[in-house]
Amino acid sequence: MKIIHFTSLSVAAFTASIQLCAAADAIKPTQAEFVMKASFMDRGQAKVDRLNQDETQRLCSQYPEKRPPEVARRIEALNMKLMKYPADGKLLGDWKEGEKIAQSGVGKQFSDNPALPAGGNCYACHQLTKVEISFGNIGPSLYNYGKLRGNTEPIQKYTYGKIYNAEAYSACTNMPRFGHSGILTEEQIKHVTALLLDPNSPVNN
Amino acid sequence: MQYFKRTILAISIVAASLTGALVASTSSAQGSSGDATIKEIEKYRQALGDGNPAELWEARGEGIWKKPRGPKNASFEQCDIGLGPGKVKGAYAVLPKYFADTDKVEDLESRLVTCMVILQGYKYEDAKKSPFGSPERKSDIEALVAYVTSESRGMKMNVTINHPKEKEAFEIGKTMFFHRGGPHDFGCVTCHGADNQRIRLQDLPNLTKKEPAQRAYTSWPAYRVSQGEVRSFQWRLFDCFRQQRFPELEFTSQGSIALTTYLAKNANGGVLTAPSIKR
Numbered sequence: 001m002k003i004i005h006f007t008s009l010s011v012a013a014f015t016a017s018i019q020l021c022a023a024a025d026a027i028k029p030t031q032a033e034f035v036m037k038a039s040f041m042d043r044g045q046a047k048v049d050r051l052n053q054d055e056t057q058r059l060c061s062q063y064p065e066k067r068p069p070e071v072a073r074r075i076e077a078l079n080m081k082l083m084k085y086p087a088d089g090k091l092l093g094d095w096k097e098g099e100k101i102a103q104s105g106v107g108k109q110f111s112d113n114p115a116l117p118a119g120g121n122c123y124a125c126h127q128l129t130k131v132e133i134s135f136g137n138i139g140p141s142l143y144n145y146g147k148l149r150g151n152t153e154p155i156q157k158y159t160y161g162k163i164y165n166a167e168a169y170s171a172c173t174n175m176p177r178f179g180h181s182g183i184l185t186e187e188q189i190k191h192v193t194a195l196l197l198d199p200n201s202p203v204n205n
Numbered sequence: 206m207q208y209f210k211r212t213i214l215a216i217s218i219v220a221a222s223l224t225g226a227l228v229a230s231t232s233s234a235q236g237s238s239g240d241a242t243i244k245e246i247e248k249y250r251q252a253l254g255d256g257n258p259a260e261l262w263e264a265r266g267e268g269i270w271k272k273p274r275g276p277k278n279a280s281f282e283q284c285d286i287g288l289g290p291g292k293v294k295g296a297y298a299v300l301p302k303y304f305a306d307t308d309k310v311e312d313l314e315s316r317l318v319t320c321m322v323i324l325q326g327y328k329y330e331d332a333k334k335s336p337f338g339s340p341e342r343k344s345d346i347e348a349l350v351a352y353v354t355s356e357s358r359g360m361k362m363n364v365t366i367n368h369p370k371e372k373e374a375f376e377i378g379k380t381m382f383f384h385r386g387g388p389h390d391f392g393c394v395t396c397h398g399a400d401n402q403r404i405r406l407q408d409l410p411n412l413t414k415k416e417p418a419q420r421a422y423t424s425w426p427a428y429r430v431s432q433g434e435v436r437s438f439q440w441r442l443f444d445c446f447r448q449q450r451f452p453e454l455e456f457t458s459q460g461s462i463a464l465t466t467y468l469a470k471n472a473n474g475g476v477l478t479a480p481s482i483k484r
Contacts, residue, residue, distance in 0.1 A: 030380065031373075031377070032376070032377040032381065032384075032463075035460050036377075036380075036381055036460045038458065039461055040446075040451065040454055040455060040458075041453045042452055042453075043453035046447075048452050050386055050387040050450065051384075051451070052386065053386050056390070057386050057390055060385050060390070061384050061385045064383045064392075064394055064398065108388045109448065110447060111447060123405060124405055134406050136403045136405050136406075136407075138395075167390075176388070176390055181388045182388065183389065
C-alpha cells in the first residue's frame, strides 16, 4: 500500500483499521511501527518487511540496555534451539578464504548486488590480526583467539555456533546472527571459524 | 565571483586526488588507509585556506531562495520555516517543529517542499524529486538547506516539544532509534549507543549522550569531501539506514521527521556549526 505523505497521514484511522485485521494477533504493533513502515520504500533487495521483528529483535528493542534475567535466558534459549551445525560434522574450512570474508563489508544493503556473496565484515567490529590495523572496536579483540583457547572440538563448536547465531550465547549482542539470518553460508562460516582457530592463521601469529 | 572560480578550481583538483586516495584506501586490504585519508583531508583543508566548499552551496541556495519560480512565480521569501514568513536567521535552531498550516511536525527539508507546493505551486511529486544531488545534477534542496542552515551558524539548538504532535514525533523517533531489525539485527543504537566506538577507523558518536549528540547533530548538514556534495540531515539518515540494511527511508516521510525530532531535541543547547566539512 502506498501512502501519500503530504496529506497528513491519519494515524488514528490507520491504527483502527490495522487493529481490526490483527485482532487474532497477541502482539499489537504500536503506532510507531505503523509510522515507520509508512516511511520506507522497497529498494533492491531491502524490502519494507525488513522492519518486521522476530521475537529476539522485539525483546532487544524493548530492553536496549538492561533486561530481566529471564528475558535474556529466553532469548538465548530460543536462539539455541534454532542452531544448525554442518551435516558433515566438519567445522573448519580454509583460513585464507576466511580472511577475505572477514575483510569484505558488502552484502544486504540496498546498494549491494544480491547476486554476489555477502561478507562478514568482522574487521568492522573486531581486531583479528596484527597486519590489519583498520579495525573497529564494537566487539572484543579476537587477535590470538585460537592460541588462547586451543583448537579443541568444544571450542570449534562454540566458535562456529557463535558466528552462526551470537544471540544463543549472549542475548541482545550487537553481533549479527550470520548463519541464522542468512548473511553467510555454512561454507563461509567454516572458513571464518578456521581463520580464528587454525594455528597457521594470522589471527594466531 | 573571481573567488568562487578559484575555489572551484582548487576543489576540483584536490577533490580528484582525494577521491583517488579514498577509492584506493577502501579497496586495499591493508590498514594504513585511515591515516592516509586523514592526511589527504588535511592537505585539502590547507589548499582551501580554511574555506569550506559549502560556501558555494550557500551562495547558490541564497540565489534560489530569492528568485521567483514555479507556476506561481513566487520566491521563498514568504516561506515560514519556523520563525514566521521570510525569517531565515536562527530558524534552523528551532526545527523540527509543529506547523499549523499543514497540521504536521516538519523539518527543514519538508518545510522547503511545503513552500514549493503552497507558495510556488509545484506539484508535490516534483518538489521532492531530487533531494540529493550529484556532480551532474545538482539538488536545489541541498543548496537551500546549505543557505538556511548557514544563517543559524553560531546559534544554540532550541527545539521545543510542547504540541501533542511534537511529543508524538519525539516518542516515535525514540522508538525508531532503538528499533532493531533486518538481516543484521541493527538499530541506530547498535552503532551509536555507546562511547568511543568505531567501525573500522570511523568514530561513531554516542547519540544517547548529550555532549556527543550535540556535537554530531550541530555539524550537519555538511560538505562531504568524499562525495563533493553538501549533504542534508535527511541524507545522513537515509545513508545510515542503508548501512543498517534497512529499506530506503522516504525523503521527508513522517518517520524521518520523527527521528530528526528525537535527535534534534537531544542536541538542544549545542552550538550549530553547520554546514561543516566532513571526510
